[in-house]
Each structure stands twice: as structure tokens, then as C-alpha cells.
Amino acid sequence: MLEVKGLSKSFGGFLAVNKATLEVRKGEIVAVIGPNGAGKTTLFNLVTGILKPDEGQVLFKGEEITGLPAYKTCKKGITRSFQVVNIFSRLTVFENVRISVLSQQGKTYHWFKPSREFVNEETSEILKSVGLINRKYNVCGALSHGDQKVLEIAIALAGKPELLILDEPTAGMSPEETARCIDLIKQLSQSLGLTILFCEHDMELVFAIAQEIMVMVRGSTIAQGPPDEVRRNQQVQDAYLGGDEGC
């Protein structure tokens, strides 16, 4: 479904992503792992069009989307959450998700009828599916960190993606929140049949839910395969996992 070939991006001489490759098949949960500064977030920014790559190709469903601006990759069916919580902080939880639904339905240029008359059902539906419906009137700046991360996912879901990209979905979450988040990701994959690509520091989480793992070190892909295979890979062990730790 998603194919990344030889993708590179440098920032003023620093090669953040260096000829990275990645393949994501439909319906899979794929994890990208790698030490801090390996270029995982940059890779996601390149795929979703937040940044423009210097070279390489991104193919989505066989179609070239390299360098398309973010709002266009979203319309193609790729939506994402952000590592640093990235929501509309002055608006309520409900309004946050509503904007995303409005955008998905191409209704952001309606200029006379009040917003509150639009897409209420769809918005409620999404908030129910992620378990935030009870908080819908809260201003989202006042939510707990864990709930804000879940809201991030809800906003991304509202874009009706085929491929959902999650950038460290559980970063900064408490153990209970992390468990809830894992359940949520699994459920999204199973009930909606979503293809999910995520990156994560938490090894437990990665090996618990990923069907395929890509390992990135210093901007380059060093391995991609099923968890067992990646775990056995000597190169990966040397570079990242360090013996039997983290499994």
C-alpha cells in the first residue's frame, strides 16, 4: 500500500534521513523503531508531506505522492497523529474533531450556516470509538496528556484514512493509559481494517502489536521484517537492541 524508496532529507548538511526504504502492506500494523534521532519522525514528515524530500520516491497505492503538500496527502487517504501533542488548544474536544470531519467532507468553505449544524453525528461517532465522548465539551488544552494523545488519534481518524500514521502514540503516557492506547490501536486495526504505521520507543508495545518492524539507524533502513526475524537480525542487535534486552 505504501512504498518508500531511497528517501533522503538533509537539514543544512545533517543527513536526517538517508536512502530510507519502507514497505507497508494493506491491513498490516507496521512499526518503525530506532534510537533517538534516527530520523523516524522526519521520515513520517516526508511521507505525509509536512516536509519535502531531497531525493527518493513515495508511492501510495501505486501512485507517486512524493513531495505532495500535507493537505493533499491527507485527501489521498493518509492521516497522522503527532508526537508532540498538536491540537487546537482553544477549541473543545468536539470542535477539534469536527474541524477534521468538515475538512474530510470538503465543507470548510460553508460560510453562513453555523458549524454546530454540521456533522454532529459523525463527530460523536468518532469520539465514541476512541472513548472520549464524555469529555466532548472540555476545552482540549485542559485535558490530561493521555487524553490529548487519544484526541490526536481521533482527529487523524476523522480524516477517514486508509493508512493511519501514529508518531509515538504512547509517549509520555502512564502504564494504564498505554494499555488503553494499545487496545485502541488493535481495535482500529481489527474493526476498521485500517493499515497502521507507527513509530515508538516502547519495545514492549512494538513487539506486542506490530506485524512487521522496520529498523532505522542514523537515517537509514537497516532491516525490515516480522518481529521474530528482526529480533534475530545480528545487525539490529548490534545497532539497537543490544543483546536480549527489550524483548
Add this chain to the structure above:
Amino acid sequence: MGGKKSIIPLLLVAILLVFLPFSLPRFYTYLISLIVTMGLLSTSLNFALGYGGIYQLHHGVFYGTGAYAAAVMIAKLGYNPWFAFIIGPLVAAALSLVMGIICIRLSKLYFGMLQISLGSLVWAIVYRWYGFTGGDDGIHGISVPSMIGSTKGAYYFTMIVAGLAMFFMYRILHSPFGSTLQGIRDNAVRSQAIGVNVRRHQLTALVMAGFFAGVAGVLFVVVDNSVFPNMLFWTLSLEITIMALLGGWFTFLGPMLGAAIIVLLRTFVSTVTEYWTFALGILLMLVILFLPEGVLGKVFEIWKRRTSAEIRG
């Protein structure tokens, strides 16, 4: 604002405004027209600045352009005034589109700086082009239809047109377009990632804001029967920005309140001392220190705290 509760006070204010000219001296009628005109202008600025998060630092240009377009059409080209009143705001919107296309590529403050330079260019043209714009003298004694020629007539025309413009801006800001605009203000990157074409939405907002500034410009022509280059000078843009900040730039009626405070201050303090800006400076410092969200912003905050205390009860 919003909700059924606010309709009653609005209705009372409307009735009061209808009867005011009968009990007030002419000067005050003129002053209220002026306040509402400046308030509309400041609201249109806040449309882009407070709700859109766009650094519209030289909004006065669109006000002046709307006014000059109407004035030149009437006084120099001999068009029907009603027709000129419609074209004025459209010219302002067109200028806003052109300047917007040039500036929108830059972010935040750089947008504002480039806008100030381009705006000053427009000002310089108006200031120098004696034959067409009257140069630094401006154009005076512009004849408007007799129906709205008197102070009272101009007053009612201003109230109706400004009321309509405010109504439309309110509706726009609470529509999906307005919600999206506020989303962009809070987080442009996130907006992009949910599929919003950020620049196109901002540009649309700028054109709308320019249009309503042009409407305010036309109202000034009706109220004052004159135009002058200072209407496009950057100090005026600063003044209406202060109005918005003072009144409360995350509230819809804040800029209108700010306009009332500043116009009244200028009118009455300047009869006592020519250093009226001194009083303004002190007032502004107090606001920045104690009411960073503006007067109306503070009122809402207190009101919200009260009602949530009641709920907790």
C-alpha cells in the same frame, strides 16, 4: 455573544440606537456614527488578526482604499453614489486579494512587515497623485444622496450597513469556514495534516476582511463626506489594532468596545490637553498588565467563572 439570551440585550441596544439621534445634539450623533464606523473597521481587522491569527498589520489600507474608490468615483468620475458605495468595498477586497497573494507566502511577522511596505506604497500613490486623489488635501464635500445626506440620515445608514456587516461577520466566524480559520490560527501544521489548504483559507479570510474594511471606508465617506490620505497611513492601522487589543481580541464585540473607548478618549481628552495619547498610553499599559485579553475578554472570564461556580454550586 451567541445563544438566545444575547438577543434581548442586542434588541435593547438596537432600540436605543434608533431613538438616540432625537435626543442628542448633532455632534454626538456624528460621534456615534464615527464610533460604529471605526468599530466595524476594527472588527474586520480582528476577523483576520484575532480569529485568523494572520498578522494583518496594515489593515487601514483597505479601509482607505474602499473610501477613496467610492470618493473618486463620485467626485471625479461622476458615478451614481449608490453604485460607488457598492464598488468601494469590492475594490478594497480586490486589493486585499492582490496583496494577500504576495504576502501569504511569508509567515507571521514577515507577512506583517511586507504588508506594511506594500500598504505604504499605496499610501504614497494616493498622497502624491494630486490630479486624481487630491493628494495630501484629500477630497472634500463629496455629495451623497440627499436621503443620507443629513447627520441623522448618515447615522441611520451607518447603523443599518454596519449592523448587517457585523451580522455577516458573526455568521462567517461561526460557520465551518470560521471554525477552520480558528483551527488554522491555533495550529497551522495540524490543519494541513487534516487536509486543510491553509493558504487558500487564509487568503479567503483576508479578502473578506478587506471587503468589510472597505465597507467601513464607504461609511466614513457617508458620515464625513470627505477622504484624506491619513486613512491609509500606518498610524491608523496601529490605532485600530489598539482598539481590538483594548476591547478584547478573542471576543466578537471587543473591537467595537475598544473603538468606543478610543474615539471618546480622543474626542474628550484632547479638548483638555493636546497630549491625549498620554492618557491612551497609560490606559494601554494598564490593559496589558491587568487585562491581557482585553476589557471584554475579562468580562467574559468573570462571567464564565461565575456560571461554572453556580454549576459546581
